[in-house]
Amino acid sequence: MTTVLVVEDDKNQRLLYEQELKLEGYEVVTASDGKDALGKIQEQLPDLIIMDINMPKMDGIETMGRILGKNNEIPVIINTAYSNYKDNFMSWAADAYIVKSSDLSELKNTVKEVLAKKANDS
């Protein structure tokens, strides 16, 4: 089963994503901030990471940097309420950039696409 790591500081949103993604058939692991995320990755390497940017202690960009530094094979989807990080060069390193919306269909579709692409590449 495909494992998805959701990194999001908002508790309620975490719950929402977990529920919805589970419905899609993925195994979902959540982390509340960058540090937590790194810990979870040590325990188990996920197939995909969905990363929020605005988080306390360590923001999504930095976290992504660290993760990719260790293992740059993992696809990362940035899921944020900010729309202007698109031009940030670090976010180019991500495989996709999604602006958060209450309609999760875009997120779900992007997850499918990214996973498929990774499967094709490898």
Place this chain on the structure above:
Amino acid sequence: MKKKPLSPHIHIEETVNKIKMLLSKSKGMVLDDNLFGSLEEMCDDLGSQLKNGKVVTENLSVENEENEDSKILEEQIQEEREIFDNVIDVMGAGLCLIDKNSKIIWANDTLKEWLNLNESPVGGHCSDIYHCDVVGTDKCPAELVLNGKEGHIIQSWVTTKSKKRMCIQHIAIPITNKNSETDNILLLTVDVTESEKMVHRLLLLQQFGEITQGTLHLDKLHHLILTCITADYSFGFNRAILFLINKDLNVLNGKLAIGPSSSEEATRICEETASSHSLFEIVQKLDYSHNIDTSLNTMAKLMVYSLADTREVVTLCTKEKKPIIVRDAAKDTRVTDEFRKALGVNEFVCVPLIAKSEPIGVIVADNVFTAEPISDERVNTLTMFVNQASLAIENAVTYKNLEDKIDQLTETQQRLIRSEKLAAIGSMSSYVAHEIRNPLVTIGGFAKTLSRFTFTDSKIKVNIDIIIEEVKRLEKILNNITDFGKPSKPEKINSQICEIMENTCMLMENYFQEKHITLQKRYETDIPEAPVDPTQIKQVFLNILMNAVEAMPDGGKLDVNIEFVNESIKIYIIDAGKGIQQGVLQNIYDPFFTTKPSGTGVGLSVSLKIIEDHGGTIDAMSEQENGTTMLLTLPIK
């Protein structure tokens, strides 16, 4: 016999006859006493008669002698008087002798000439010929001098017998008799025309200085300078032409010429301005438009001389930085034939305008109509004048440059402020959007989740749907705002603007119909492609078309015209709606500014940003109740 006083000759003859008769009677007789007595008497008589005759003759001869002397004296007096008169005439002053009652005793010829007197003034009152305004008052110099005080000097302008205008001064000098009393007064009249003119000129210079300090408008200043030079009773030149140096083209170009174009005009102007002597009066009467169309002015504007060519006297003048007086243009090697013919005069003067030790132009002045010779002294005063003028011009130019720079600075400052405002709002809105978006995701997300469940009560599903809808609406608004804050760079590709407009209009077709809008499109043919981001341009068109429709809530005409002018594509969107108020017009591009009840106020701000990113401009022209025209200009490069 009686003795009669008789005239000598007759008496002597008579007496001699009587003696002869007596002698003849007494021939042969003895002389008696009577006879002897009468004879004696007659002899006495004769003697005395003879004596008388002698005396008379003596007297006569004495008289003759006296007449001789007096004749000589008279001649002497006459001679001396002539010498005296000569001296007085040569003195060049008017003299008049008046008595204690101001009656004229004597006046010399010069005075008669100056005061234009046809008959001798002797016997009349001094006021008859002098026409001063202090007659009879205690300011009268004659009165003052009579009372032993110092006399005032009275000054007036007169027109002499030979039609010359002169300025004269009258001074009263007391004449004392042997007892040191003042019997008579000598009125001395002197010609002060030249010094008066000089004083006048210096006064003008000072006045001119004051006026030019207040004139910073360059064209007015040029006009003023030339008027001062040609005004009567100042420098009194007939014409003056101003040439200015154009640094970019390195030429000397005629800028303005003032003066009559013909001698008839000259006479007319002379009569008109004869009444106004003061410079301020002349300046006030100045009509700046008056001289523009004169043939002299037109000719001057066509005169262009390269600064490299020193054959022309005007160019030479700027190089030498000194005035050049040309007395005989035909023979002067410094004057080219063309210049002389253009000017049409043989004697003129060129004075350079020097500011900060650099030449900025030349003024050429002449006396073509009065043919008055140009004196060195006049050129000196003119040079002083022109130096002041140069300073004034330099001031005006500097001031203008300053004004321009300030305008530029103000504009830049305003753009900077707006830019900062945008940036601040951008960052704020982005922050706010982010803060709101997150909870919205949660609310909407879970509402969606809920909507998947089936409920026994159908109302629950309806309510949940409402929640989802409202969340969507909020997200839409947030998207609009964040679009605004987004520093998205346009991805330009060569596109046909008309095509983009067509697409946009097609998109809005139903909307136009719904709102009863009649759309009229006019596209010029052969409009070239422009490098634009089609999506962004479409967004701009949409914004502006929407605004136009919303300005006409009851429907109306909407015109869209696209033209190609001056390397730019111009797009006109014209509505016949309620228009934009003057006070509001300057705010329409401000972010979040809106007069619509349900507007966000970002449409035009975003549009302006997009157009400016493409190197274009937006102009809004509107009148209340008279519709609005939005003009978008896009460069093709």
